[in-house]
Amino acid sequence: MPEKNKLQRYAAIFEDIKAGDIMSTRIVEIAADKKIAHAKELMKIKKISGIPVVDEQRRLVGIISIEDIIHALEFNTINDPIRRVMSTQVVTIRREDSLAAVVDKFENYKFGRFPVVDEDNRVCGIISKEDILHGILEKFNLIYIHDLKRTSTLNTEYSAITGEKLNAEEANFHYRIDSSDIDAAGTGAAMLKQFLSGKNFHNDIVRRVGVATYEAETNVVIHSRGQGDIFFFQDQDRFIVRVVDNGVGIEDLDKAMKEGYSTAPDHVRERGFGAGMGIANMKRFADKLVIISEKGSGTQVEMIFYLPSQTWPLI
């Protein structure tokens, strides 16, 4: 397929994603008449490198960057009002802009994030590159990374979905998978479910965690021929389940994704496995699923389950 058609096809898939759907709504903004020193403190606390500046009506009038702060420190103007040093040429995204338009902004300007404004030019959100990734994840509920260049992401302690640090030693639940015993497949999932059952969570989420983990665990037992682990992390608003192994990896991802396709050997099929539903089931029961695999260096499955009443976005 020619490159151009391909691009159009991708654009069509994401056509209905608007900037407003993916933006992060926790906005940091600052009034134009505040001192530059104020902006400096805010950047320090929020660990950001730029802040949208607004007028009394909270309309966007400029942006102050870390360079402006450095400049003010150098020339001892740190107590001047922000209005005096901010740049007024602000590149904004409109709430109803398409994902393609947002991506264009990132390509054309080398900023890390853009303010999103409404009809009245009020800041209603911020979009960073991570927000774009989230938007795409939302669309698919699934990412599959299968690429030698990505091996560095395999078995790292960072979440492939949220980017947060997941320290295996701090997991709320851990199970070492015995991948030599097909009869034991699912034991870890059953134990995890039992672990959660006593904790007053909604039955539905506990069940979904159980089933999806069961599938992931079974895959390790049937296919990996390696060592595997289940890690469960409980967060305020979500559960993260990680099932990792150091086995043979997934050879043909397109096929593995297909419902009904299985490479399970006969002795496994006799045990009622190998329906080719593993990944489909994980996708069905998890809210987010990422599978990272590399032939020869193992597979990492990460699943997120949102606790009820949790609304997007997370950051």
Add this chain to the structure above:
Amino acid sequence: MTKVRDIVALLEAEVLSGGDKLDEEVKSVGASDMISDMLALSKPGMIILTGYTYPQVIRTALVTDLLGLIVVRGKNIAPETIAYARENNFLLLRTRGYLYSSCGKIYAMGLQGGDAGKE
């Protein structure tokens, strides 16, 4: 409302475990020998008819919140399977009936499958 007890009577089933659940309501019924299909299609409160007798099936049922399992054709069930069910007080029944006939009888009684309303 159909109770477990009604199905036990209908299929002349033997209660191997979970005998205190005879008055619970059966919400829907399914049949499968595949673990993955059970994981995908079962619903809480469902009873599944199966020819699968390894302990794995109990684990699967517990994870999916099944109400119970009915092993068909009077198959021999591994003692480990029965022990596992008893440990968890899980409803395990056995009937001499074949899978097809047993399903047919239950269906005729008015209980529908997991795909009810989807056609």
